[in-house]
Amino acid sequence: MIRIGKISYWHVHAEEYTQAILNHPDSELAAIWDEDAERGKRMAEKYGAPFVSSLEELLGRDDIDAVVIDAPTTKHRDIMVQAARAGKHIFTEKVIAPTLREVNEVRSEVEKAGVRMAVSLPRLYDAYTVAIRGVLESGRLGTLTQARVRLSHNGATANWLPAHFYNKSETAGGAMIDLGCHPMYLVRLFLGQPEQVSAQYGYVTGKEVEDNAIVLLGCANGAIGVVEAGFVNDRSPFSIELHGTKGTLLYGLPENKLLVSNQEGWEEVPVGDREPMAFQQWIAHIQHGTEAEENLTFARDLTALMEAANRSAQSGRSVRLDELEQ
Numbered sequence: 657m658i659r660i661g662k663i664s665y666w667h668v669h670a671e672e673y674t675q676a677i678l679n680h681p682d683s684e685l686a687a688i689w690d691e692d693a694e695r696g697k698r699m700a701e702k703y704g705a706p707f708v709s710s711l712e713e714l715l716g717r718d719d720i721d722a723v724v725i726d727a728p729t730t731k732h733r734d735i736m737v738q739a740a741r742a743g744k745h746i747f748t749e750k751v752i753a754p755t756l757r758e759v760n761e762v763r764s765e766v767e768k769a770g771v772r773m774a775v776s777l778p779r780l781y782d783a784y785t786v787a788i789r790g791v792l793e794s795g796r797l798g799t800l801t802q803a804r805v806r807l808s809h810n811g812a813t814a815n816w817l818p819a820h821f822y823n824k825s826e827t828a829g830g831a832m833i834d835l836g837c838h839p840m841y842l843v844r845l846f847l848g849q850p851e852q853v854s855a856q857y858g859y860v861t862g863k864e865v866e867d868n869a870i871v872l873l874g875c876a877n878g879a880i881g882v883v884e885a886g887f888v889n890d891r892s893p894f895s896i897e898l899h900g901t902k903g904t905l906l907y908g909l910p911e912n913k914l915l916v917s918n919q920e921g922w923e924e925v926p927v928g929d930r931e932p933m934a935f936q937q938w939i940a941h942i943q944h945g946t947e948a949e950e951n952l953t954f955a956r957d958l959t960a961l962m963e964a965a966n967r968s969a970q971s972g973r974s975v976r977l978d979e980l981e982q
Contacts, residue, residue, distance in 0.1 A: 658745075658942055659686040661720040663711070663727055663735060665699050666691070666826070667749045668818065669776070670726035674703060676935045677724065683939055689714045691727060711735070715742040722772075722942065724935075725749065728826035729833070733758040736773075740765035746773040747938045750837045754828035756960045757981045763956065774938035774948040775955035779838045780845065781931035784907050787914055788896070791905055791925060792846065796916060798902030803846040804882035805839035806895045812860070812867040812887035822863040830865030832857065832969075833962050836885030840965075841958045843873060843881040846898055849957050850875045853964035854974040860888045871965045874974070 660677050662685060664670065677685050685705045690696025693709060700707035708714040715723070715738055722745035727735055733753040739746050746766065752759045752775055766773045779785060791797065808831070811817035820826055827833065832840075832855070844850075850873035858868030867888050873881030886892070895908035903917045914925040932940075934951060941948050964975040 658683045658939060659719055659721045660684065661686055661708075661714045661717070661723045661744070662688045662699075662705070663714070663723050663725045663739075664690050664692075664731075665695050665726060666728050666820065667726035668821070669749060671699075673724050673726060673747070673749075673776070673935065674699075676933070678703070680936065680939055682943065683722075686720050687714055687717065691731070711738070715739055715744060721745060722747070728820075729754060729828050730826055733762055736762045737765045740769040740771055740773075743769055743771060745771045745938070745942050747776070747935060748773075749776050750955065751775075751833060751959045751962055752955050753959060754833070754966075755963050755981070756956070759956050759959045760982055763952070772938065772941045772946075772948070774934050774941065774951050776934050777837075777841055777951060777954055777958075778933060779842055780951070780954060781933060783927045783930040784896070784912070784914055785842065785845070786929070786931060787925055787927045788846075788898070788905065788907065791914075791916055792898075796903055797898060797900030797905060799877075800847060800879055800898055800900045802880050802882070802897070802899040803843045804884070804895075804897040805842045806884040806892070807835055807839050808884065808886035808889040808892045809835070810888065810890045812863060813890070817887065822865050824864050827865060829962070829966055830857075830863065830869070831867050831885045831887045832869040832871065832883075832965055834885075835887070836869055836871070836883060836965075837958060837962070839883045839885060840871070840961050841954050842896065843883050844954060844957050844961065847873065847875050847879050847881050850881060850961075850977070852974050852976045853961060853968050855965040855968040857969040866969070869965075869969075871961075871968075873961070 857866035893910035
């Protein structure tokens with residue numbers, strides 16, 4: 657049984673990961689800490705787990721093997737470094753940290769400690785992604801020349817996101833670094849890691865962070881990626897477009913069908929089973945002493961792309977990834 661300490665309920669998905677702990681046959685919720693003590697106590701009472709007032713105390717406990725982190729994004733680096741040095745396995749909400757330098761520091765401590773780490777990148781393992789990877793491997797689209805992925809909701813305009821999601825000192829950004837992570841790592845999957853990033857951010861509701869965003873990714877082979885995210889769109893369907901030298905693939909728009917072009921028009925490609933969620937994979941890596949290599953590679957690349965996008969939006973220019981501090 658893997659005994660897990662839950663670190664913070666700041667993120668909107670924190671209770672989903674609590675359920676993942678409770679529902680997995682090989683894990684149990686051992687303790688809770690939260691930077692907001694009152695929130696932490698409420699959650700501890702709700703889930704019948706002890707509340708620990710000190711992060712250092714939680715990380716120092718011998719009856720805790722691992723931690724699940726849903727703390728403010730800007731606190732991720734320090735918490736993960738502490739957790740790794742304490743010998744705790746780490747599962748975290750995306751992004752690992754706001755900057756590539758911080759991610760590399762975390763990864764270095766994780767490797768030194770020999771603990772297992774994984775990051776929540778759920779759409780990387782969804783059934784449609786598995787099916788799309790199969791289409792790409794078949795060569796039916798030829799060489800990809802463009803990939804576009806859009807994901808948005810009305811969290812800001814309908815006012816259902818928590819107020820702290822607009823606090824830049826905690827989030828390091830808005831719609832792009834939160835919701836935009838999913839289309840960003842999918843475009844990275846489809847095209848590979850690009851060379852340069854150009855971002856345009858909008859502030860429709862006047863918040864401190866962006867609520868409307870588009871990022872263009874430029875690849876060495878001339879392919880272009882388009883990443884779209886927003887907190888200001890009602891009934892905007894999740895969608896994927898892949899265009900290649902031999903064909904086109906569409907998903908969503910708005911039905912959840914996977915369509916691939918052929919000489920007669922469009923063919924629907926069956927979507928089968930999804931892969932295990934990252935949390936389940938993480939538990940297996942702990943049990944078997946293996947590494948979440950692909951997951952961590954995508955997570956590292958994701959932070960690099962987000963850091964470059966934020967820099968581009970702030971500076972009004974395209975940013976090359978080789979400009980980022982390692």
